[in-house]
Amino acid sequence: MAKDKGKGADTSKLERLRAQLPAVTATGYFNAGTNGPIAKVTHDAIVRKAEQELNQGRIVPGVYQDHAVHADKVRALLARLLGGDPDEYALTQSTNDGLNIALNGLDWKPGDEVITTSLEHPCLYMPLALLSHRYGIRTRIAEIGDGAGDIAGAIARLISPRTRVIALSHVLWSSGVIVDLASIAALARENDLLLIVDGAQSAGHVPVDIPATGADVYTISGQKWLGGPEGTGAVFIRRDRFTDFAPSSVRYGQYDPTGYFLPAPGARRYEMGENNPAAVDGLAAALTFLLEDVDPEWAFARSRALGARLLTRLSGMDGVSLHSPRSGIGGLVCFNVAGLDPAAVADKLYAQGFTIRYVAAPPGPTIARASVGWWNTEDEVDGLASAIATLRQAPTDLAKHNGQVIAVESPKKRARKTRKPV
Numbered sequence: 001m002a003k004d005k006g007k008g009a010d011t012s013k014l015e016r017l018r019a020q021l022p023a024v025t026a027t028g029y030f031n032a033g034t035n036g037p038i039a040k041v042t043h044d045a046i047v048r049k050a051e052q053e054l055n056q057g058r059i060v061p062g063v064y065q066d067h068a069v070h071a072d073k074v075r076a077l078l079a080r081l082l083g084g085d086p087d088e089y090a091l092t093q094s095t096n097d098g099l100n101i102a103l104n105g106l107d108w109k110p111g112d113e114v115i116t117t118s119l120e121h122p123c124l125y126m127p128l129a130l131l132s133h134r135y136g137i138r139t140r141i142a143e144i145g146d147g148a149g150d151i152a153g154a155i156a157r158l159i160s161p162r163t164r165v166i167a168l169s170h171v172l173w174s175s176g177v178i179v180d181l182a183s184i185a186a187l188a189r190e191n192d193l194l195l196i197v198d199g200a201q202s203a204g205h206v207p208v209d210i211p212a213t214g215a216d217v218y219t220i221s222g223q224k225w226l227g228g229p230e231g232t233g234a235v236f237i238r239r240d241r242f243t244d245f246a247p248s249s250v251r252y253g254q255y256d257p258t259g260y261f262l263p264a265p266g267a268r269r270y271e272m273g274e275n276n277p278a279a280v281d282g283l284a285a286a287l288t289f290l291l292e293d294v295d296p297e298w299a300f301a302r303s304r305a306l307g308a309r310l311l312t313r314l315s316g317m318d319g320v321s322l323h324s325p326r327s328g329i330g331g332l333v334c335f336n337v338a339g340l341d342p343a344a345v346a347d348k349l350y351a352q353g354f355t356i357r358y359v360a361a362p363p364g365p366t367i368a369r370a371s372v373g374w375w376n377t378e379d380e381v382d383g384l385a386s387a388i389a390t391l392r393q394a395p396t397d398l399a400k401h402n403g404q405v406i407a408v409e410s411p412k413k414r415a416r417k418t419r420k421p422v
Helices: 006-018 040-056 063-082 095-104 122-135 151-156 181-190 266-270 277-294 296-314 342-351 378-390
Strands: 089-092 113-117 138-142 163-169 194-198 217-221 233-237 320-322 332-337 357-359 367-371 396-401 404-409
Touching (some): 089 095, 089 266, 095 217, 138 151, 151 181, 181 194, 296 378
Parallel strands (some): 113 138, 163 194
Antiparallel strands (some): 089 233
16 A cells, blocks of 8 residues: 655545544543554454354354464464564464463473563563462562663673573553663573563554564564454464473364374464454454554554653643653653542543553552554644643542552542553
């Protein structure tokens, strides 16, 4: 598809693409960091497959061959978007799946060490905690502030003879910083370490060329910035690392009638079961929409510019503290409002017509987060900033947790049922 040129063409393109995303007109939608808006073509692909199964039956001649063709299409689209070869991708149901596949596929010994950072999602911390309990490994956490400083240096200071893995995010979920993976990969190579990357907030958001990053493993979610259905994702494992990561589970089809276990070709050996056909078709449609209609480079440039616009509007705003640096980010903008816990900020903004999210996972900060996407308009960004400006201190107490100031609702206020941060 030819790229649009000029401001008028850009406006026309945005209007045409926004028409594919009904959710972005229901509210000012700033929450792709949790779940991105679904395009009509994605919805239609899901419904079409579901109706086919309803009307024709789920098991008909050739159905498994058809499933394989559609899964191969997704792998090819992922390779086109993120680099590498299609057979280096295993389809999963989440970023968490991919991290578990990689971390549980290694032959751990008591005392082995993994280095990660202080701004990771629980889907990385929790598998590491389980490995510590099960095998006696040690997780070392590099304190990196908001991520704007020397992350490679912070990690390098923790490397020891027992270190085996560096595991961290490409885009930090609670500050929005785009990590310089090249410097981390160089550090890993120099010390003969494996590099495992959480790409939940990067795929579909920022430019990604996985082989160029130097990552041995790169795991993604389908439902966030890619706009795919829930329960979709993938993990990239470099072909020359297949022998390092043993499959942590086996499935039907990976053995022959004589009883021999034969790993499936390529990264498919890591897939843990049959994927939902409707979800696979939906992810294929979402990837095609991003690649052929949206254009990933245009999407990132727009998201980054709008994210910078929101940061500028919030900077210096009375009662608002930023948890994202002024440079080195894309569309994730993290902040707090004095006197309000971040969950209350999200609720109050939703009441004003803006969908954001709060995130909370020690040792990282508890913050409100706006995921500024290519689909947002300048007016929506300005409107969100104005809505944030209207939020004033509420009767809350302030407490400190792991060095982070967070808001705690007064005991006299009604109990709030805490929503699960994603």
